[in-house]
Amino acid sequence: MGHWLVPDAVFGKLTEISPEFFYEKGIKAVLLDLDNTLLPWAEGIFPEESLRWIEEMKAAGLLLCLVSNNKPERVAQLAGELGIPGISQAVKPRRKGFRQALRLLAVKPEETAVVGDQIMTDVLGGNRAGLFTVLVNPLSPVEHKGTYFLRWLERVLTGRRV
Numbered sequence: 001m002g003h004w005l006v007p008d009a010v011f012g013k014l015t016e017i018s019p020e021f022f023y024e025k026g027i028k029a030v031l032l033d034l035d036n037t038l039l040p041w042a043e044g045i046f047p048e049e050s051l052r053w054i055e056e057m058k059a060a061g062l063l064l065c066l067v068s069n070n071k072p073e074r075v076a077q078l079a080g081e082l083g084i085p086g087i088s089q090a091v092k093p094r095r096k097g098f099r100q101a102l103r104l105l106a107v108k109p110e111e112t113a114v115v116g117d118q119i120m121t122d123v124l125g126g127n128r129a130g131l132f133t134v135l136v137n138p139l140s141p142v143e144h145k146g147t148y149f150l151r152w153l154e155r156v157l158t159g160r161r162v
């Protein structure tokens with residue numbers, strides 16, 4: 001299952017990705033992980049640069065949707081602040097949350113990217129769903145308890161250091 005864990009692209013952080021990068025790949029929609037991709041885990045306020053990035057992508061005509069394993073209240077609140085739709089309890093790496101987002105945005109997998117900070121959820125799930133997968137470094141070293149196990153698994157399987 002090795003290739004399922006390999007992202008199509010890697011960036012230091014979300015805000016290093018330009019709209020042109022997506023255009024060149026023929027990507028029309030970007031599914032975004034929430035925690036530790038757009039804002040530090042367990043925090044409720046977006047960094048200014050994440051907000052600016054979202055506006056830049058919208059202005060470039062890209063369709064956006066949050067796809068998060070977090071709870072409905074948190075995802076609805078934060079998606080509302082960004083003015084984009086959000087799928088909660090996505091159970092990534094299962095495909096159902098990604099498929100829901102594709103239906104919602106009316107786009108095909110081959111014209112859709114996912115950006116996230118975890119190989120075992122965002123990259124594995126995105127690859128299984130046939131999306132273009134982009135891995136970024138987590139914004140904060142603080143994470144959900146279960147994530148520490150997934151990080152360990154990431155390191156064992158890929159040699160990645162976070």
Ligand SMILES: [Mg+2]
Pocket residue numbers: 033034035036037116117118
């Ligand atoms: Mg995350």
